[in-house]
Amino acid sequence: xxxxxxxxxxxxxxxxxxxxxxxxxxxxxxxxxxxxxxxxxxxxxxxxxxxxxxxxxxxxxxxxxxxxxxxxxxxxxxxxxxxxxxxxxxxxxxxxxxxxxxxxxxxxxxxxxxxxxxxxxxxxxxxxxxxxxxxxxxxxxxxxxxxxxxxxxxxxxxxxxxxxxxxxxxxxxxxxxxxxxxxxxxxxxxxxxxxxxxxxxxxxxxxxxxxxxxxxxxxxxxxxxxxxxxxxxxxxxxxxxxxxxxxxxxxxxxxxxxxxxxxxxxxxxxxxxxxxxxxxxxxxxxxxxxxxxxxxxxxxxxxxxxxxxxxxxxxxxxxxxxxxxxxxxxxxxxxxxxxxxxxxxxxxxxxxxxxxxxxxxxxxxxxxxxxxxxxxxxxxxxxxxxxxxxxxxxxxxxxxxxxxxxxxxxxxxxxxxxxxxxxxxxxxxxxxxxxxxxxxxxxxxxxxxxxxxxxxxxxxxxxxxxxxxxxxxxxxx
Amino acid sequence: xxxxxxxxxxxxxxxxxxxxxxxxxxxxxxxxxxxxxxxxxxxxxxxxxxxxxxxxxxxxxxxxxxxxxxxxxxxxxxxxxxxxxxxxxxxxxxxxxxxxxxxxxxxxxxxxxxxxxxxxxxxxxxxxxxxxxxxxxxxxxxxxxxxxxxxxxxxxxxxxxxxxxxxxxxxxxxxxxxxxxxxxxxxxxxxxxxxxxxxxxxxxxxxxxxxxxxxxxxxxxxxxxxxxxxxxxxxxxxxxxxxxxxxxxxxxxxxxxxxxxxxxxxxxxxxxxxxxxxxxxxxxxxxxxxxxxxxxxxxxxxxxxxxxxxxxxxxxxxxxxxxxxxxxxxxxxxxxxxxxxxxxxxxxxxxxxxxxxxxxxxxxxxxxxxxxxxxxxxxxxxxxxxxxxxxxxxxxxxxxxxxxxxxxxxxxxxxxxxxxxxxxxxxxxxxxxxxxxxxx
Numbered sequence: 001x002x003x004x005x006x007x008x009x010x011x012x013x014x015x016x017x018x019x020x021x022x023x024x025x026x027x028x029x030x031x032x033x034x035x036x037x038x039x040x041x042x043x044x045x046x047x048x049x050x051x052x053x054x055x056x057x058x059x060x061x062x063x064x065x066x067x068x069x070x071x072x073x074x075x076x077x078x079x080x081x082x083x084x085x086x087x088x089x090x091x092x093x094x095x096x097x098x099x100x101x102x103x104x105x106x107x108x109x110x111x112x113x114x115x116x117x118x119x120x121x122x123x124x125x126x127x128x129x130x131x132x133x134x135x136x137x138x139x140x141x142x143x144x145x146x147x148x149x150x151x152x153x154x155x156x157x158x159x160x161x162x163x164x165x166x167x168x169x170x171x172x173x174x175x176x177x178x179x180x181x182x183x184x185x186x187x188x189x190x191x192x193x194x195x196x197x198x199x200x201x202x203x204x205x206x207x208x209x210x211x212x213x214x215x216x217x218x219x220x221x222x223x224x225x226x227x228x229x230x231x232x233x234x235x236x237x238x239x240x241x242x243x244x245x246x247x248x249x250x251x252x253x254x255x256x257x258x259x260x261x262x263x264x265x266x267x268x269x270x271x272x273x274x275x276x277x278x279x280x281x282x283x284x285x286x287x288x289x290x291x292x293x294x295x296x297x298x299x300x301x302x303x304x305x306x307x308x309x310x311x312x313x314x315x316x317x318x319x320x321x322x323x324x325x326x327x328x329x330x331x332x333x334x335x336x337x338x339x340x341x342x343x344x345x346x347x348x349x350x351x352x353x354x355x356x357x358x359x360x361x362x363x364x365x366x367x368x369x370x371x372x373x374x375x376x377x378x379x380x381x382x383x384x385x386x387x388x389x390x391x392x393x394x395x396x397x398x399x400x401x402x403x404x405x406x407x408x409x410x411x412x413x414x415x416x417x418x419x420x421x422x423x424x425x426x427x428x429x430x431x432x433x434x435x436x437x438x439x440x441x442x443x444x445x446x447x448x449x450x451x452x453x454x455x456x457x458x459x460x461x462x463x464x465x466x467x468x469x470x471x472x473x474x475x476x477x
Numbered sequence: 478x479x480x481x482x483x484x485x486x487x488x489x490x491x492x493x494x495x496x497x498x499x500x501x502x503x504x505x506x507x508x509x510x511x512x513x514x515x516x517x518x519x520x521x522x523x524x525x526x527x528x529x530x531x532x533x534x535x536x537x538x539x540x541x542x543x544x545x546x547x548x549x550x551x552x553x554x555x556x557x558x559x560x561x562x563x564x565x566x567x568x569x570x571x572x573x574x575x576x577x578x579x580x581x582x583x584x585x586x587x588x589x590x591x592x593x594x595x596x597x598x599x600x601x602x603x604x605x606x607x608x609x610x611x612x613x614x615x616x617x618x619x620x621x622x623x624x625x626x627x628x629x630x631x632x633x634x635x636x637x638x639x640x641x642x643x644x645x646x647x648x649x650x651x652x653x654x655x656x657x658x659x660x661x662x663x664x665x666x667x668x669x670x671x672x673x674x675x676x677x678x679x680x681x682x683x684x685x686x687x688x689x690x691x692x693x694x695x696x697x698x699x700x701x702x703x704x705x706x707x708x709x710x711x712x713x714x715x716x717x718x719x720x721x722x723x724x725x726x727x728x729x730x731x732x733x734x735x736x737x738x739x740x741x742x743x744x745x746x747x748x749x750x751x752x753x754x755x756x757x758x759x760x761x762x763x764x765x766x767x768x769x770x771x772x773x774x775x776x777x778x779x780x781x782x783x784x785x786x787x788x789x790x791x792x793x794x795x796x797x798x799x800x801x802x803x804x805x806x807x808x809x810x811x812x813x814x815x816x817x818x819x820x821x822x823x824x825x826x827x828x829x830x831x832x833x834x835x836x837x838x839x840x841x842x843x844x845x846x847x848x849x850x851x852x853x854x855x856x857x858x859x860x861x862x863x864x865x866x867x868x869x870x871x872x873x874x875x876x877x878x879x880x881x882x883x884x885x886x887x888x889x890x891x892x893x894x895x896x897x898x899x900x901x902x903x904x905x906x907x908x909x910x911x912x913x914x915x916x917x
Binding site: 389413 | 824847
């Protein structure tokens, strides 16, 4: 998570071991309503009832449930056998309150304490245009600064978005990722709750980021946020998502669906660095529809979680649309980061670029899985994919699975990947200059990530480096 | 989705008849029966199987085909005679249908065995028994199982320890009748021995569909060196399925080249397993797909030992709305430290209807390795074409030169001049270069 998610006023806490404590806390589990365990029709109906949703949404949910039951989990990719739906709460409502608060004072004390420890209110004051905070299944806080509200920017939790802007909502919802798309999108469509609804009107440029924080505190919970982002023609903005959860013994499940529509000439960036605890299955579908002249950038950092399956995608449907993915993965002991990207070129002169950097340590495994598809007629499309993997020891493993399908003569497509290990000579040199072994290692890893890190806002980059250092602790043996 | 179905002609009865006809030894009979069992037990691949995802399976259908037996004519056509004279091979066996129709074997000195598999089973049974099915066997795929159960003939080459065979040897496989053809090649190169071997598939036009399932087993013992060329230029009425797999011992070196030019549909599986430290495998591939053709290349560089090297380069050009898919894996086992493994696939699209798929994959389980892969797909570079045109060349000649130049990166690494010349000539004929005929 960025500085923006975890700004901590106590500077000394940011040093070394002290820093771990910032993430390693949990609060008593309190909730107003908790669904029965497992996924079934009753649970879906209950969620819709609690949310007082229109009829069409309940129908949509039930149809998605049917699709999910028919599809079943994917048979490829990481091992998901530990994911036991029967043992997961699909919906937990933290408080009785309906809708979100727009002042931290209105939020229950324990929940507020959590966000305070993460430094959210502080960051909101300083550097953000708007903040949303989701606790378990519901958004508890959502606020946009007045300046942006006046310009017509909408920044709400998705449930409120549905109520207050039903027309815009219905026009775009589920158009980028229909429930038929994949199993986890179907599950999300059936039980979605929370997430952000963002609309930036034509020509409006939001200069500072909008941010949402996702927190799981309960055990064995499934969180299914649904984010819908619409950038009207010529708009420009940056949306940041942060995720965290305390470490429990039982596995939790996070399966978001993020739909983005970048209309003509819009410029949208979406950044997330997830730092879920190592018992969370993080199976997320992120996709953007990119229209003529628009530009979409995904920054995807996967540091936490037990298993991640996440392939941010750009469907480049308008002429000269541009898509970009910067991906960082760190797979420590027991983690499998199966991340990547999809770039679908369906219009002429579209361009895309993917840079993926992964690090594997101990029994960790990081995989790049990607697709570049160029349709016949997408003339002069260009795509370039670069994947670099760094292995920190002799048991770690890394895989690269790039799929490249080209049906257009004038397209230029390139893919390159390299795998390397920590260079003993570099470590030796740094140690001869007085650095401890772990410092030397961290420095080299930072250098490896630098091409991606330098694309980040400064606070973000600093935070990324701190998180990597935390993950690397004890790797010198 | 195309679903393949079985074929009543491929039955246990057929296996038993084969065993009886050749009065085969018990061990081989048992191997065949077990392989047939495994063929039957395995489902046909579907496009849902990752390894077959980009293969148009209906083009490899077996339906309605009988097992190929004797050829219609035992004569070797003028064209194929020309091919033999014009090849680098000095010793030749020609297979047609299930028969050997021609052989020009140089004297079997220094214990070198170069003969068809039937003769080898009679004269060198112990050698065949020791190595057959060790590298390609029924456990690997439906089609490998089919071949393992029902192959009738093929070629056997054995080079004893320390012997360097100076003259290239080769087999030509041809056909003049449709059906299911199954050929097997077993090449064993003992410690520090050396061999160059050519395996060519070619046919004159005939009016029936042929499905050809080829299996090549290559055993390279410690320090053995083998240059192996597999060249497929069947007529368009053929579907070709080829598995070429090599096991390499310590410090062994394999230089392989797989060329796909002919057939309606062709799938080449080229695999090597580096079992000894210091083993080296150079894997070259070249394909040129023209109108209606569907090519599939599947490669595996399996590093099971440390300090081994593999270097793969597959290049292909596509025109006339054809399809080609390349899918390859570098697999580095835990403990295979100091591995150097490279994999490059480049495709040239000559028209907008053709489709290229490229999936270069890495699965790396050791850290002290150098592994990289690269893939590019694009058209003939406009600036290069412009340059040639500015020098007075008409655009089509400029294109011919650029395509030949693109493939030259592969052909120039083949140290067999006649193979390179022949490939270039076929490519030029496909490009429609004036005055060049593919079938000389």
